[in-house]
Amino acid sequence: xxxxxxxxxxxxxxxxxxxxxxxxxxxxIIGIAAIVATAAVIHGLNRYVxxxxxxxxxxxxxxxxxxxxxxxxxxxxxxxxxRRLLPADARAIAERVPSAEVVGWEVHATTDLKHxxxxxxxxxxxxxxxxxLEIEPYELAEGRVLMQHEEDRAAPVVFLGHDVADRLFPNSxxxxxxxxxxxxxxRVVGVxxxxxxxxxxxxxxxxxxxxxxxxxxxxxxxxxxxxVKAADAAxxxxxxxxxxAVMRARHHRRPAEPDDFGLLTSExxxxxxxxxxxxxxxxxxxxxxxxxxxxxxxxxxxxxVSVVERTREIGVRKAVGANxxxxxxxxxxxxxxxxxxxxxxxxxxxxxxSQLLATHTPLPAEFPPWAPPTAFGICTAIGIFFGIHxxxxxxxxxxxxxxxxx
Amino acid sequence: xxTRTDGEVIRTxxxxxxxxxxxxxxxxxxxxxxxxxRGEYVAIMGPSGSGKSTxxxxxxxxxxxxxxxxxxxxxxxxxxxxxxxxxxxxxxIGFVFQTFNLLPRASALRNVELPLxxxxxxxxxxxxxxxxxxxxxxxxxxxxxxPNELSGGQRQRVSIARALVTNPALLLADEPTGxxxxxxxxxxxALFDVLHRAGHTILVVTHERDIADxxxxxxxxxxxxxxxxxxxxxxxxx
Numbered sequence: 001x002x003x004x005x006x007x008x009x010x011x012x013x014x015x016x017x018x019x020x021x022x023x024x025x026x027x028x029i030i031g032i033a034a035i036v037a038t039a040a041v042i043h044g045l046n047r048y049v050x051x052x053x054x055x056x057x058x059x060x061x062x063x064x065x066x067x068x069x070x071x072x073x074x075x076x077x078x079x080x081x082x083r084r085l086l087p088a089d090a091r092a093i094a095e096r097v098p099s100a101e102v103v104g105w106e107v108h109a110t111t112d113l114k115h116x117x118x119x120x121x122x123x124x125x126x127x128x129x130x131x132x133l134e135i136e137p138y139e140l141a142e143g144r145v146l147m148q149h150e151e152d153r154a155a156p157v158v159f160l161g162h163d164v165a166d167r168l169f170p171n172s173x174x175x176x177x178x179x180x181x182x183x184x185x186x187r188v189v190g191v192x193x194x195x196x197x198x199x200x201x202x203x204x205x206x207x208x209x210x211x212x213x214x215x216x217x218x219x220x221x222x223x224x225x226x227x228v229k230a231a232d233a234a235x236x237x238x239x240x241x242x243x244x245a246v247m248r249a250r251h252h253r254r255p256a257e258p259d260d261f262g263l264l265t266s267e268x269x270x271x272x273x274x275x276x277x278x279x280x281x282x283x284x285x286x287x288x289x290x291x292x293x294x295x296x297x298x299x300x301x302x303x304x305v306s307v308v309e310r311t312r313e314i315g316v317r318k319a320v321g322a323n324x325x326x327x328x329x330x331x332x333x334x335x336x337x338x339x340x341x342x343x344x345x346x347x348x349x350x351x352x353x354s355q356l357l358a359t360h361t362p363l364p365a366e367f368p369p370w371a372p373p374t375a376f377g378i379c380t381a382i383g384i385f386f387g388i389h390x391x392x393x394x395x396x397x398x399x400x401x402x403x404x405x406x
Numbered sequence: 407x408x409t410r411t412d413g414e415v416i417r418t419x420x421x422x423x424x425x426x427x428x429x430x431x432x433x434x435x436x437x438x439x440x441x442x443x444r445g446e447y448v449a450i451m452g453p454s455g456s457g458k459s460t461x462x463x464x465x466x467x468x469x470x471x472x473x474x475x476x477x478x479x480x481x482x483x484x485x486x487x488x489x490x491x492x493x494x495x496x497x498x499i500g501f502v503f504q505t506f507n508l509l510p511r512a513s514a515l516r517n518v519e520l521p522l523x524x525x526x527x528x529x530x531x532x533x534x535x536x537x538x539x540x541x542x543x544x545x546x547x548x549x550x551x552x553p554n555e556l557s558g559g560q561r562q563r564v565s566i567a568r569a570l571v572t573n574p575a576l577l578l579a580d581e582p583t584g585x586x587x588x589x590x591x592x593x594x595x596a597l598f599d600v601l602h603r604a605g606h607t608i609l610v611v612t613h614e615r616d617i618a619d620x621x622x623x624x625x626x627x628x629x630x631x632x633x634x635x636x637x638x639x640x641x642x643x644x
Contacts (some may be wrong), residue, residue, distance in 0.1 A: 200431065239533075316509065319495060319507070320495065320501065320520050321490060321497070321521050321572075322524050324489075324492075325489070326524060400463050403468075
């Protein structure tokens, strides 16, 4: 029998029992919806991380006191071993690594910012050299970024993140106004464009001041992050090796000893993130897998009921010439179609849910384009796996008995 | 139309069928020898429990004999597998059942098309042949009706159309009027007469004498054996 005929019969049969079919499919619907929605959230997070958080730019990497540390022991080791990075390290890299086209550095501190009666507690204050702003350009809402001459004379100027500007200057233009850090007044020269928030954390809650000023205000003991832009992005790895050699020489590391500093790349951050989300995803997959197995068993059960209900029909079909293969095909197509209908509803629900999540929650959910074909594949597998037993039971019915049944 | 003109449609030799019922064995058929020629109209009679239904199931290739042999259209069937038997049921046999056995959710046309689906006939040809078969039983105007929208007689005519549509070697009717009133029964039997005149080979299983009277030969089965096998002067339809 042609598969089209089987499909037509399956549609008729599913439609004739639509409420029962729908209830049967709840397990599959929920399972597929949950897994696709999870995938949408993770897909959205991955996309966000790679585009916004780990986007260091082409050929850019960062030298930090600590690299990516994923457990406590590594952190304790690194804290004991790794020395602070200082501007002298950055200058050495700039001098001795010719393929490092731009070298800039940044240091962080947390303190309160004030303007008149407005005050923001615990704001991230970054001290940056102008090279950092060259390597990692900021989009401007107004004004300008920091200049080399301001760095040279530790000028009291500041460049604000969007939220900071909004909160300190709710009703006025911040450019040229004064912001206070402790007893020092700084003139606002620019405001960055809004970056938005990630998982509910604002990405616009910062202020940037010249590195030299930062040292004056917060002392010169804090470890710096060194941003390096390779002259040739395609050969960034070679530049990284050269930087590593310079740093190891400066720290007198012996060949067998591990690095006592960290090198951070976009790939490194993305890999870390992917590892994390993949773990989440596999746990989710396992939980949802159980729901799909239950869904499959329900489908099997309802197909067995269907075989019993349609015993006479099966007898008629056999009497007029259906062989076992025809009957198996008919019931298998029905269970696969049933399961796929559930999958389609699940995907549709997940699509709606990911849209809702994206607009109403901080989760950057994004519907993954591979979800529908994957769901289709999974549902086909469920339909076949759980449909084969009822289908074979139908096919093996004795036609005489079947025709006699009520 | 049946274009085949002569030769044997059915030959059985020592056809035997036993069923294991718990520890005992029931011998439903104890060696049936039967030959039916093309174009014959045969009635098989016998009381219930005589084995006539078992014989019909064997002749219809719904069942296989315990012993003995059965040739349909010259082909030995006792050793055939499931697929071949399904194929024979599809191509060589047209069943007409007492309870019609139509698919309740399908229209008359779809019901008649059913055997052609399993014969891998293309949709267009299927439709044309099914309409032609419905025309033969005078139901072309009801082809979009479902069985529950048709009278008993009409349902049986749909089932006869379904039996005819593959142009089988044998029409096999099991108590075809058992669920019909006497007037409708006469109409159905008249239809069988017409089909017989058109050249179809017909085997009717019945326990009603006036149904068997339409046949040109009456075979009586008793206790799993042929008790009598006689030509019979047909009562022609009006």
